Amino acid sequence: MPTVLAAPGELARVAERIRDGDASAEDEFVRQFSERVRTFVSMRTRDAELARDLGQEIMVHSLTALRRGQVRDLERVGAFVYGTARNILNNHFRTSRQDQSEELRTDLPAATPTPVEQFEARQRQTLVRRALARLDRSDSRILLMTLVDGSKPGEIAARLGLTSEVVRARKSRALKKVMEHVSALSRTAP
Amino acid sequence: MSCEEVNRDEVVEQYLLGQLGDEARDAFEQHYFECARCFQLLQSYQDLQVELARSKDAIVSTPARRWIRKWAWLPAAAVVFLALRVFLSERPGTGIGGSPPVAAPAPAPLASSASQGSSPQPAAPFLEDLARVEAPRYAQDRLRGAADPATVRFQQAMDRYQQRDYAGAIAPLREASRVDPEAPHIAFFLGVSNLLAGRPGEAADALRATVALGESPYLEEAHFYLAKAYVRRGRIDEAITEVERTIRLRGELEAQARVFLGQLQAFKAVPR
Numbered sequence: 001m002p003t004v005l006a007a008p009g010e011l012a013r014v015a016e017r018i019r020d021g022d023a024s025a026e027d028e029f030v031r032q033f034s035e036r037v038r039t040f041v042s043m044r045t046r047d048a049e050l051a052r053d054l055g056q057e058i059m060v061h062s063l064t065a066l067r068r069g070q071v072r073d074l075e076r077v078g079a080f081v082y083g084t085a086r087n088i089l090n091n092h093f094r095t096s097r098q099d100q101s102e103e104l105r106t107d108l109p110a111a112t113p114t115p116v117e118q119f120e121a122r123q124r125q126t127l128v129r130r131a132l133a134r135l136d137r138s139d140s141r142i143l144l145m146t147l148v149d150g151s152k153p154g155e156i157a158a159r160l161g162l163t164s165e166v167v168r169a170r171k172s173r174a175l176k177k178v179m180e181h182v183s184a185l186s187r188t189a190p
Numbered sequence: 191m192s193c194e195e196v197n198r199d200e201v202v203e204q205y206l207l208g209q210l211g212d213e214a215r216d217a218f219e220q221h222y223f224e225c226a227r228c229f230q231l232l233q234s235y236q237d238l239q240v241e242l243a244r245s246k247d248a249i250v251s252t253p254a255r256r257w258i259r260k261w262a263w264l265p266a267a268a269v270v271f272l273a274l275r276v277f278l279s280e281r282p283g284t285g286i287g288g289s290p291p292v293a294a295p296a297p298a299p300l301a302s303s304a305s306q307g308s309s310p311q312p313a314a315p316f317l318e319d320l321a322r323v324e325a326p327r328y329a330q331d332r333l334r335g336a337a338d339p340a341t342v343r344f345q346q347a348m349d350r351y352q353q354r355d356y357a358g359a360i361a362p363l364r365e366a367s368r369v370d371p372e373a374p375h376i377a378f379f380l381g382v383s384n385l386l387a388g389r390p391g392e393a394a395d396a397l398r399a400t401v402a403l404g405e406s407p408y409l410e411e412a413h414f415y416l417a418k419a420y421v422r423r424g425r426i427d428e429a430i431t432e433v434e435r436t437i438r439l440r441g442e443l444e445a446q447a448r449v450f451l452g453q454l455q456a457f458k459a460v461p462r
Contacts, residue, residue, distance in 0.1 A: 033223075035229075035233070036222060036223055036229055039222075039229075039232065039233070039236070040219055040223075043205070043206075043219075076224065078220075078223040078224035078225075079220055079223060079224055081223055082219060082220045082223035082224075085223075086216075086219075121237075124233065124234070124237045125237050125240065125241060127237075128234065128237040128238050128240075128241045129241050129245075132238070132241055132242070132245070137249065140242070140245075140249045141249055141250065143238070143242055144242045144243075144246060144249050144250070146203065147203065147206065147207070147235070147238060147239045147242055148239060148242050148243045148246065150207045150209070162440075165405075165439075166439065166440050168405050169405060169409060169410060169439045169440075169441055170440070170441060172405060172406060172407045172409075173407055173410065173441050173442065175238075175407070176407035178234075178238055179231070179234055180327075182234055182237075
């Protein structure tokens with residue numbers, strides 16, 4: 001089963017349990033936020049290894065603050081984790097490789113992808129591959145030029161001999177189709 | 191930042207490509223830390239980006255088979271044309287190449303041909319065929335994540351829609367539309383639900399609103415279903431215009447729209 005991401009109300013309850021000393025809630029917290037944190041860091045740094053290292057640090061700081069009851073608005077625990085992530089990333093850029101190993105604990109759940117997360121990532125990739133295989137080749141090409149090459153509709157239109165309007169429409173439809181297909185398949189996947 | 195802004199402004203795509211300004215980037219990041227739905231969308235886009243990059247050579251080296259799609263409508267159109275020809279040749283005074291009608295019949299009603307007198311009235315069921323609508327598929331999101339009020343109402347409506355309770359879907363869709371009048375998916379399914387519930391006037395209003403919102407994944411379908419709504423109201427010229435707009439978008443409905451256009455033009459050509 002893919003990880004089900006929780007709504008803010010549920011996250012607030014998880015945060016309350018951490019504050020109250022429930023160790024099992026920490027696993028749930030890590031499960032909910034570790035991928036977001038890694039995504040955030042890797043998008044900012046384009047460095048997967050750094051995303052794992054800083055991800056660990058961000059999760060530790062966030063959990064420590066929650067345990068100590070330092071998070072005032074538990075309904076917005078996501079915003080708190082994001083703020084922590086930004087601060088730590090900015091610190092990293094400022095200090096560049098400062099040794100903070102003393103602040104890290106090793107008994108906390110790892111921020112690196114767990115086997116379950118790795119399995120889910122492979123499963124998602126398979127679903128996307130299947131969805132992509134169902135697209136018209138020219139639609140795949142439009143997506144490729146958009147999401148990989150970073151081309152604008154006007155540039156794509158000029159290369160494919162279409163109008164910008166047609167490129168925008170086909171891109172939009174193709175994305176919708178892929179997302180719908182992935183969504184439909186992931187509901188039926190074993 | 192709201193989920194609607196994320197969808198409307200192609201934020202995920204720009205984020206992945208590093209094209210967002212600092213302020214928009216920060217706003218989106220904070221949003222996906224709090225919104226399960228948008229984070230899952232971001233993951234799907236990332237997966238798609240990876241898969242596209244991985245299969246780049248295959249995509250680029252395989253020629254697009256546009257000509258197949260371009261003419262895919264032709265066999266169906268030929269069948270329709272032949273059927274129409276046979277059908278009209280059996281109708282007094284209206285056959286293709288036959289003698290001109292003595293007097294033009296009254297406009298064909300949509301629902302029944304019973305009141306059209308003693309002569310055969312095949313045009314009415316033909317128009318019914320043109321007005322027939324199949325419900326567009328809706329793939330429900332699997333996420334449990336936080337949803338804004340419009341999305342909550344939309345999901346309630348789409349639960350009914352998936353159970354084919356189109357009339358029951360209309361009220362929550364209207365409420366969702368009031369909360370978020372700029373959401374194309376809400377406007378589109380409001381239009382379609384009205385159409386499927388036999389309310390072509392309201393359907394046309396909502397589908398025109400969908401079109402007026404500009405480019406969206408629903409634009410092509412909105413034109414197509416708007417044509418259907420016009421057919422139901424007997425407004426064939428406006429239906430033809432909408433079908434032509436569907437064709438110009440050169441999307442998945444192109445072949446179907448070309449056949450439909452041929453049918454509408456044939457219908458219009460028959461004196462009544």
